[in-house]
Amino acid sequence: MLYEYILENYKENEPIFFSDIKIYGVTRSAISQQMKRLCDDSKIIKYDNNTYYLPKKSKLSKSSGINADMVARYKYISRNGKVDGFYSGNLFANQIGISNQVPNKVEIVSNNIAAKVRNIPIGKRIFTVRKSCVVVNKENVHVLQLLDLLKNLDAYLDYDYSVARIKIKKYIETYGITKEMVDKYIRNYPSSVYKSYYEMRLDDVFAHRR
Structure with missing residues (x-):
């Protein structure tokens, strides 16, 4: 559910702020746990405290990231x-x-x-x-x-x-x-x-x- 929400609301290499994610019926704790799993699976990348992004693959197959x-x-x-x-x-x-x-x-x-x-x-x-x-x-x-x-x-x-x-x-x-x-x-x-x-x-x- 969370990954689909992210794909629908964010572009690749666009900052995702944890505080902005609000899914009806899902607690902050549950969202936090799901974010960690998505990071572990490399579906999203954690840039900094409470800041993430969807990785975009470059021609060299490496994520160009955010700054x-x-x-x-x-x-x-x-x-x-x-x-x-x-x-x-x-x-x-x-x-x-x-x-x-x-x-x-x-x-x-x-x-x-x-x-x-x-x-x-x-x-x-x-x-x-x-x-x-x-x-x-x-x-x-x-x-x-x-x-x-x-x-x-x-x-x-x-x-x-x-x-x-x-x-x-x-x-x-x-x-x-x-x-x-x-x-x-x-x-x-x-x-x-x-x-x-x-x-x-x-x-x-x-x-x-x-």
């Missing part, structure tokens, strides 16, 4: 079209081109964490996950990611404000962020966000997009 970044993305950022978080900190600053720093520890902001902030080991990596101050969804993820960046902007910059402004302007235009969207959420953030917003003259960016 820590994939597990973190599925658990804290997005899966199956549902968005629950975003990358932040130096990683995001590097992605949009305002920083050359390559962080040792990936930072994520997510709905899927109870604590304010935690360092979470996944595989051999450590991820810093912070609770979002606003519930993240598909519609607001990019504006929240922008506001989160502005919160500690000076800590990430490897260039002056004029270069950073160009990069942030491109991000705003790429994702269709509007002044109204910023106004809706900016009150949930500390005063440092307002400071960065006005020092970057982002009002002018939005004015020119109308």
Whole structure:
């Protein structure tokens, strides 16, 4: 029963979280025992604590497996079209081109964490996950990611404000962020966000997009 459930609900090399498996009439203890048997039979593979996957055979007949970044993305950022978080900190600053720093520890902001902030080991990596101050969804993820960046902007910059402004302007235009969207959420953030917003003259960016 459990194996059929997994085959119906998961793709090969896709993280399977034990906490997500719910089968009517089957206890958690019974599911745990069945998961162990499936692992023993190599029908599924245990990646980490409470994380498994269906193996996919490569051309060399070896399972290509999953990795820590994939597990973190599925658990804290997005899966199956549902968005629950975003990358932040130096990683995001590097992605949009305002920083050359390559962080040792990936930072994520997510709905899927109870604590304010935690360092979470996944595989051999450590991820810093912070609770979002606003519930993240598909519609607001990019504006929240922008506001989160502005919160500690000076800590990430490897260039002056004029270069950073160009990069942030491109991000705003790429994702269709509007002044109204910023106004809706900016009150949930500390005063440092307002400071960065006005020092970057982002009002002018939005004015020119109308």
